[in-house]
Amino acid sequence: MKKISFYILSTALLSSAYAADTYTVDPGHTYAHFAVSHLGFSTMRGRIDSTGGSFTIDTIDGNSGSVSVKLDPASVDTGHDKRDDHLRSPDFLNVVEFPDMSYASTSVTLTADGGSVEGNLTMMGKTLPVSLDITAMKCGEHPFSKKPTCGFDATTTIKRSSFGSQYGLPAIGDDMQLWIEVEGSR
Amino acid sequence: MNLLNLPEIQSGLIPFVSSLILALVLHSRWPQWSALSALAGFYIGAASMGVLDLTPTRSANRIFLLGLGFVALGSIVDIITNRSSNSSIRQVCNPIGLVILAIVISVAWLIYSPLSRQGGMEMVGSLLSAIAWSALIAAGLLTLDRQPIRAYTAITFLALAIGICTALGASILLGQLAIGLSASCGALLLLACFTNVQRVPLKFIAVAAFLCAAIGVAGVIFAKVTWLTLLLLAGVPLIVRLPLPVAWPRLAQASVVSLFAALAGSAAVSLALWQSAQSTSYY
Numbered sequence: 001m002k003k004i005s006f007y008i009l010s011t012a013l014l015s016s017a018y019a020a021d022t023y024t025v026d027p028g029h030t031y032a033h034f035a036v037s038h039l040g041f042s043t044m045r046g047r048i049d050s051t052g053g054s055f056t057i058d059t060i061d062g063n064s065g066s067v068s069v070k071l072d073p074a075s076v077d078t079g080h081d082k083r084d085d086h087l088r089s090p091d092f093l094n095v096v097e098f099p100d101m102s103y104a105s106t107s108v109t110l111t112a113d114g115g116s117v118e119g120n121l122t123m124m125g126k127t128l129p130v131s132l133d134i135t136a137m138k139c140g141e142h143p144f145s146k147k148p149t150c151g152f153d154a155t156t157t158i159k160r161s162s163f164g165s166q167y168g169l170p171a172i173g174d175d176m177q178l179w180i181e182v183e184g185s186r
Numbered sequence: 187m188n189l190l191n192l193p194e195i196q197s198g199l200i201p202f203v204s205s206l207i208l209a210l211v212l213h214s215r216w217p218q219w220s221a222l223s224a225l226a227g228f229y230i231g232a233a234s235m236g237v238l239d240l241t242p243t244r245s246a247n248r249i250f251l252l253g254l255g256f257v258a259l260g261s262i263v264d265i266i267t268n269r270s271s272n273s274s275i276r277q278v279c280n281p282i283g284l285v286i287l288a289i290v291i292s293v294a295w296l297i298y299s300p301l302s303r304q305g306g307m308e309m310v311g312s313l314l315s316a317i318a319w320s321a322l323i324a325a326g327l328l329t330l331d332r333q334p335i336r337a338y339t340a341i342t343f344l345a346l347a348i349g350i351c352t353a354l355g356a357s358i359l360l361g362q363l364a365i366g367l368s369a370s371c372g373a374l375l376l377l378a379c380f381t382n383v384q385r386v387p388l389k390f391i392a393v394a395a396f397l398c399a400a401i402g403v404a405g406v407i408f409a410k411v412t413w414l415t416l417l418l419l420a421g422v423p424l425i426v427r428l429p430l431p432v433a434w435p436r437l438a439q440a441s442v443v444s445l446f447a448a449l450a451g452s453a454a455v456s457l458a459l460w461q462s463a464q465s466t467s468y469y
Contacts, residue, residue, distance in 0.1 A: 082356075082462075089357040090246055090408045096300045097244050097408070125242040164244070166236040167359045171191055 020060070023150050023184030025053035025069055030182045032071050036160070037173030046078035046087070048101070055184055057139065057150055063110040067117060069182060071101040091167040092160075098125045103132075103180065110137070117154060123163045132156045132180065142185060151183035190234060197349070197362040198369050201231035205370035209377050217383070218264075220374075221390035225257065227370030228363075228397070235362060245296055245408065246359070249400045252292050256396045259288055260389030267388065282328050285388065289324040289396045290317050296400055297407045312406070315413050319420060320399040326423025327395040328388065335436055336426040337386045338375035339443045341394045342368050344422040347451030348402045351419070351458035357409035364401045367394065375444075379437045411458065418454035425450045 030050035038044040048071050055067035074095040076087045088095045105119035106129075114134040121130040132154035139150040160176045161169060189195050205227030212220035232238045232250065240247050263281040294317055301309045323344070330337035345368035353361025371394065377383070402419065405411035425446045430439050 085356040085410055086358070089355075089359070090244065090404070091357050091359040094244060094408070099303065125244065164239070164242050166239070169236055 020056055020058040020065075021148070021186055022054055022056045023148075023186045025050060025055065025182060025184045027052055029151070030069060030184070031180075032069075033179040033181070035177040037175070039171050044078060046076055046084075048073055048077075049075035050182075053102075053182075053184075055150070055182065057110070059110065063115070065108040065110065066105050067108065067119070067182065068104045069102060069180065071103075072099075073101045073123070074099060092165055094124055098123075103130070110134070121158065121163075124165060126163045128158075128162055130156055130158055145185065147185040149183065149185040151181070154180045154182070156180075193358070193362055196234045197231055197366040200234050201227035201366040201370035202373050203227075204230045206373035206376070209374055213377065213381065218387055220377075221387050222257065224367075224370040224374050224390065225253070225393055227373065228253075228367045231366030231370065232363060235359070235366075237359060237363075245300075245404055246363075248296055249363075249397065249404070252296070252400070253393050253397055256285075256288070256292075256393040257389055259285060260387070260392035263388045263392065282331075282388070285328060285392050285395075286321060286324040289392070289399055290320045292396060293317070293320040293399050293403050297403055300407055315416075316403045316406075319403065319413075319416050322420045323399045323402070323423065324395045326420070327398070328391055330423065330426070331386050331388055331391055332384070334378045334383045334386045335375070335440050336443055337391060338371055338378050339440060339447050340423045340426040341391075341398065342371045342375050343444065343447035343451045344368075344398050344419060345371060345394075345401075347419055347422065347454050348398060348405065350455045351411050351415050352401065352405035352409050354455075354458040354462040355405055355409035355411040357405065360401055360404055360409060364398070367397055367401075375440060379440045410461075412461065415454045415458050415461075418457060419451065421450040421453070422447050 027050045030053070032048045032050070033045065034048070035043050035045045051070045051072045053067070053069035055065060055069075057065040073093040074088055076084055076093060076095075078084055078087065087093055090097070100122065102122045103119055105117045107118045109115050114137060116134060117132040119130065119132070120127050133156065135153045135155055137150070137152035139148070141147070142149040155178065157175055157177050159174050161174050205224045208223030208226050209220045212223055229238065229250070237246060238250060240251070263285055266281045294313060297316055298313070301312050304312070327337065327340060327344075330340060345364045349361045349364030349368060351361075352364060402411070402416050406413060406416060426443050428443070428446060430442060
């Protein structure tokens with residue numbers, strides 16, 4: 001009886017650790033990576049850093065949650081300063097006029113092997129619905145900070161022209177693959 | 187390869203040919219409106235680049251809309267300056283001065299929002315520099331309205347130099363827009379060499395001056411053009427005023443003025459090239 005009570009209490013405590021808990025995004029381990037066809041010759045890849053955000057995971061009530069991530073388009077990095085300057089210009093990300101980029105979910109569905117996120121991506125002053133596929137997720141205690149930590153990888157493909165980036169089409173691809181890696185702790 | 191996707195077609199051939207054809211058609215029947223063929227060529231070139239859209243609101247499409255606004259303003263000023271019965275209006279206010287003021291205000295409005303995020307003395311300095319440069323360009327071009335060869339040469343080479351400097355900076359889009367303006371105005375320069383055009387309507391110069399000023403300043407704010415490069419570019423509308431023998435044929439006048447305008451523009455382009463050469467190309 002005591003053993004059963006112990007297991008029930010443990011499960012309740014562990015479950016409450018993940019039940020609708022809010023995690024603060026760690027900008028040092030949260031990024032958006034992108035890939036675009038470069039003139040059809042190869043794929044150009046780059047990274048955009050995060051400035052913050054938060055997410056919740058609720059494994060008790062319908063395996064749902066929410067996520068809100070802020071990105072800094074001026075931090076775009078493709079490994080080449082001059083190309084990065086070009087990407088920041090009005091030709092592409094137009095960071096001086098649109099310094100903010102973000103993703104905010106409207107619904108999250110978690111499954112045993114990932115899940116999906118419905119939400120809105122705001123980029124270059126335009127907000128459009130974008131779905132993410134969660135490809136990996138893990139929650140646990142961080143080995144160094146000892147804080148409860150969760151992280152997930154999500155991916156999607158968008159058309160940059162939908163957000164107003166028309167320059168260079170079709171030579172520079174319209175399809176833009178996005179990978180968003182998020183980590184946070186509470 | 188689709189030829190329409192080549193930048194030299196979008197910003198060179200398309201604006202030049204469309205401007206020339208429209209100018210030839212309009213020149214015989216409505217000479218006062220033939221200069222607007224260059225603006226049509228500019229907008230057609232922008233459309234071929236796929237950037238002539240209105241949403242989301244950003245500096246590029248504000249430039250397109252304001253350009254159309256200046257056609258209306260320039261048309262009103264043309265009416266005022268052409269009618270001697272309106273001399274009382276001209277005693278009260280200088281119509282060309284009003285256009286210059288409108289250009290300066292428009293350019294300042296265009297860049298105020300992104301500059302306001304900087305704040306402080308950096309914002310004030312950039313705003314004052316933009317106002318000063320816009321006023322210089324507007325005054326330099328608008329006062330050439332009665333000298334068509336010099337006016338068209340100044341606009342052609344100023345826009346070309348702005349385009350090259352901006353493309354070397356960080357924005358090929360802004361550069362192509364300016365080069366498209368240059369190409370379409372070049373068609374008018376060619377026409378002026380072989381016709382008896384006596385005056386450039388202000389409805390065209392007002393728009394051309396605004397576009398040159400706006401794209402130049404946008405190059406500094408949104409790309410990586412420097413204020414020093416713009417200062418050198420301000421020499422183009424000045425150097426076209428060099429004295430020329432009146433008896434020279436128009437083609438000869440245009441050739442000499444173009445040579446000097448190209449020299450002035452190339453000084454700015456050389457500076458932009460040197461600054462751009464600090465890092466390797468990635469094309």
